[in-house]
Amino acid sequence: MDISEAKRLEREGKLTDAEQACRRGLDAAPDDPGAVHLLGTVLHRLGKNDEALPLLERAASVSPENFAYRSNLAAVLGRLGRPEDALPHLQEAVRLRPSSPEAHNNLAAALEQLGRLRESAEELRKALERRRDYPEAWYNLGGALRKAGRVVPAASAYQEAVRYKADYFEALGNLPQLVSELGDAEEAIAWCRRIVELRPELPSPRSALLYTLHYSPRYDAERVYQEHREWGRLFCDPLREKIRPHENDRNADRKLRVGYVSPDLREHTVTKFITAALEHHDRESFEPFCYSDAEKPDAVTQRCKNAVEHWHDTRGVHDDRLEQMIRQDKIDILVDLRGHAADNRLTLFARKPAPVQVNMVGYFNTTGLSAMDYRITDALQDPPGASEHLHTENLVRLPHSCWCYTADDDAPDVSETPALKNGFITFGSLNKIVKVSEPCARLWAKVLEEVPKSRLLVSVAGADAAEPVGKRLSSFGLPADRVDILGKTGTSTQYLERYHQIDIALDTFPFNGITTTCEGLWMGVSCVSLSGGTSVSRAGRSILHAGNLPQLATDTPEQFLHVATQLAKDPPRIRDLRLTMRERLLTSPLMDHRRFARDLEAAYREMWRAWCELA
Secondary structure, rough: HHHHHHHHHOOOOOHHHHOOOOOOOHHHHOOHHHHHHHHHHHHOOOOOHHHHHHHHHHHHHOOOOOOOHHHHHHHHHHHOOOOOHHHOOOHHHHHHOOOOOHHHHHHHHHHHHOOHHHHHHHHHHHHHHOOOOOOHHHHHHHHHHEEEEEEEEHHHHHHHHHHHHHHHHHHHHHHHHHHHHOHHHHHHHHHHHHHHHHHHOOHHHHHHHHHHHHHOOOOOOHHHHHHHHHHHHHHOOOHHHHOOOOOOOOOOOOOEEEEEOOOOOOOOOOOHHHHHHHHHOOOOEEEEEEOOOOOOOHHHHHHHHHOOOOEEEEOOOOHHHHHHHHHOOOOOEEEEEOOOOOOHHHHHOOOOOOEEEOOOOOOOOOOOOOOEEEEEOOOOOOOOOHHHOOOOOOOEEEEEOOOOOOOOOOOOOOOOOHHHHOOEEEEOOOOOHEOOHHHHHHHHHHHHOOOOOEEEEEEOOHHHHHHHHHHHHHOOOOOOHHHHOOOOOHHHHHHHHHHHHOOOOOEOOOOOOOOOHHHHHOOOOOOEEEEOOOOOHHHHHHHHHHHHHHHHEEOOOHHHHHHHHHHOHHHHHHHHHHHHHHHHHOOOOOHOHHHHHHOOOOHHHHOOOOHOOOO
């Protein structure tokens, strides 16, 4: 009676009552494998996997040919992070019921966790042969293919998952990045909008949309601003009246506590531009704190940690708790290093945990938040009068540059100019392929046309993306027989060594390169950049001027074509720039770490004085 009642209660979702009924039933029949299995299953559904495991193991040992017993035991082992132990039970489940698509799907999931991606994909195909309209299997197939670096079929698998389950949020969430890796910004934006429509209450999908908009030449600065402001209206403005007063000491000249918030305090582009400030703060006047959401801390994390007096690992800490920590630390100036990029903390900044809030380095536009007081930039990236009306923040222009690059300690040496050996000029771009917009590709095609025998080198994230990307670039006028498309490198050193193959870098637009431009310069490769109407499309201009290379920054396509082709026709100049580049950079604002820190601190002090004067 109790076991029948327990089954009914479990079907109705009354799991606590079902557990009690199971236990009563087991008191009456302690050796009944069905009762033992049922209690284990109920405990599993209640999240009590440690208690469920011995019960399910006991049931499976008594009835090893029972499909459900094997499957549920494997599920608990998987939930406990033991895929290797789950594997033999899943294999047995498939043997017992080879016609079950769920059995093949579950086996595939364990194989993927174990890194056996080819076998995982095979099992998923078997699942889909048995049930074509199985969105979870399509989703898992997309994941296995993506881990294997197969971008094209992974994107197709996720699209199939969405075809059979239109509101499959997890599958949709992978598509913008995958189609970006194939170079299609417009399709990526379309998928982002679909996700936003599905879950309008979530801030992160709308942030992903905002970031992706910068790749497209179809969105002017005004429209991009309005999209950012909408994020602020939805997720920041409703909190305005809930912001608690700040009790910080309004002494304008005292030592200031500055907090940096980021998931990227690790080997990442952000640390290449914020390390200078962390390591060279004036400790008599500023006390730095870091709130790190880094998922996988590394040697760069440790370097940052060594550079500051206070460090908090905050990944997984809810905004409520993190706000309390920041207020308890009495932070005066809180700095966001992420903007609308993934894993951002803008919902924290919307709560205004510090009296002065600043965005810098990790983003290249307004955040759209009324609670964000300032954005760090410079007069070349944001010329006075050009973009104040496109920001919710006040723009603070550092006097020398808003970019200060820290090169890798183990970066390879600069090589000789490859044209000397090749007998022709190699142009190149190691930016994400999605940054190569149609206008950008068409202008590059004109450059190749003007420089006989020249070639273009670009890179893609997935090895199988080369063919579709090549066709896309050809449709924009780039000659297929003069474009080399390379796959992703395995290490950062291998990536930097790619610059040994490039004579002249061509910057992308409307989304300029930032880190790639600096890395290329450090490897001796001159970069020709074209400015546009948005802040990020003027990043190249800012970086080149900071690196004492203003002659490579252009304002019109005609200038870009002229500068690139004239440089290509002057190999001695290319070589001279290449071999003297590091010396040039080390004596430039782009790599003057101490001056950057002083400029930034002066800006912080002025922000603080302004807040003190509000009293």
